[in-house]
Amino acid sequence: MPKNKNVAVVGATGAVGLEMLKILKERQFPVKDIRLFASDRSKGKKLKFKGADIKVEDLSRSRFRGIDIALFSAGADRSFEFAPKFVRAKAVVIDNSSAFRMEKDVPLVVPEVNRHAIKRHRGIIANPNCSTIQMVVALNPIHKKYRIKRIVVNTYQSVSGAGLKAMAELTTQTKEIIRGRDITRNVFPHQVAFNCLPQVDTFLKNGYTKEEMKTMNETRKIMEDGSLKISATCVRVPVFRSHSESVNIETERKLTAGEARELLRKAPGVVVVDNPGKSLYPLAIYAAGRDEVFVGRIREDESVASGLNLWVVSDNLRKGSALNAVQIAEYLL
Ligand code: NAP
Numbered sequence: 001m002p003k004n005k006n007v008a009v010v011g012a013t014g015a016v017g018l019e020m021l022k023i024l025k026e027r028q029f030p031v032k033d034i035r036l037f038a039s040d041r042s043k044g045k046k047l048k049f050k051g052a053d054i055k056v057e058d059l060s061r062s063r064f065r066g067i068d069i070a071l072f073s074a075g076a077d078r079s080f081e082f083a084p085k086f087v088r089a090k091a092v093v094i095d096n097s098s099a100f101r102m103e104k105d106v107p108l109v110v111p112e113v114n115r116h117a118i119k120r121h122r123g124i125i126a127n128p129n130c131s132t133i134q135m136v137v138a139l140n141p142i143h144k145k146y147r148i149k150r151i152v153v154n155t156y157q158s159v160s161g162a163g164l165k166a167m168a169e170l171t172t173q174t175k176e177i178i179r180g181r182d183i184t185r186n187v188f189p190h191q192v193a194f195n196c197l198p199q200v201d202t203f204l205k206n207g208y209t210k211e212e213m214k215t216m217n218e219t220r221k222i223m224e225d226g227s228l229k230i231s232a233t234c235v236r237v238p239v240f241r242s243h244s245e246s247v248n249i250e251t252e253r254k255l256t257a258g259e260a261r262e263l264l265r266k267a268p269g270v271v272v273v274d275n276p277g278k279s280l281y282p283l284a285i286y287a288a289g290r291d292e293v294f295v296g297r298i299r300e301d302e303s304v305a306s307g308l309n310l311w312v313v314s315d316n317l318r319k320g321s322a323l324n325a326v327q328i329a330e331y332l333l
């Protein structure tokens with residue numbers, strides 16, 4: 001039995017932080033003491049952990065001595081500023097933000113794919129973006145055996161990826177539209193209810209969004225293949241939880257849809273749901289609250305010599321962020 005750890009959750013009051021608390025409890029992570037941090041707005045607020053009321057501390061006015069593992073999900077700016085402070089106080093930081101993901105000496109880890117990278121950490125381990133995580137869990141087994149040359153991915157991302165306020169915005173707009181009222185808009189650049197927005201995060205000079213570039217760059221780093229060609233289009237859809245992805249791959253060696261199904265049935269963290277005759281395929285509403293990455297609609301791409309199409313769905317707050325971070329923490333034990 002591993003020694004119990006002093007754990008900190010930074011961004012504990014947010015969508016990802018709250019899920020982290022749930023998952024630490026569910027998986028019986030060996031917690032000796034837990035400290036919860038958020039902004040000054042949440043100072044003194046109490047959150048439940050294993051039946052106890054834990055006071056939220058103001059991150060900017062706290063000391064961090066004695067913390068063994070810190071799970072960060074308070075945005076990249078807070079990670080840039082505070083992760084090094086936690087590390088200097090001898091904690092290992094598992095960071096859910098993009099702050100350090102592409103740093104050379106920071107492992108970017110999805111345990112099913114590259115858990116060997118964890119041991120190279122120098123205080124910070126980065127948790128990838130949610131869209132990246134579910135895709136690499138599904139594609140890595142195929143890449144290992146048939147070598148993927150090119151990926152074209154289109155995402156259908158739920159509003160929970162943008163935090164608690166974004167979830168509230170979808171609820172509010174839905175009610176407003178049904179009642180025939182003008183919509184309130186604060187988080188997204190357009191009405192998100194009953195709509196699809198081809199923009200997740202902000203645009204860069206090359207015409208791609210930050211989310212699209214993260215998906216492309218992070219995938220190469222995690223799959224340890226700088227030659228992988230990837231093209232991503234990320235779309236926000238009016239779904240509360242779970243991201244869905246249409247993924248097209250071209251492989252060096254030919255594989256049939258049947259071979260892909262067999263391979264994925266044995267893959268860690270993957271569940272194949274693929275019975276078109278019965279209209280069975282992965283759905284966001286069924287993936288919500290689950291830990292696995294669901295794959296279906298597996299079929300050969302008839303436009304190329306060796307290619308496949310797949311539909312990949314997973315709960316973005318669980319495997320896409322909080323669960324993956326807690327799994328990394330479990331490997332640290
Ligand atoms: P959220 O629901 O909006 O929650 C934001 C959290 O950050 C809250 O706990 C908030 O505290 C805290 N925070 C904000 N400003 C702060 C400050 N100045 N000092 C301390 N804490 C502060 O957002 P979320 O969905 O949980 O996402 C949080 C972050 O996690 C994102 O910015 C992103 O970096 C990361 N994330 C990663 C993934 C992934 O794909 N791996 C997915 C989603 C999010 P208050 O409640 O006090 O404001």
Ligand code: 3JN
Nearest residue numbers: 075076096097098099129157161162
């Ligand atoms: O929008 C989504 O579905 C995922 C969002 C992730 C996110 C949101 C705000 C800031 C990130 C991330 O994980 O890359 C960040 C960030 O840390 O840059």
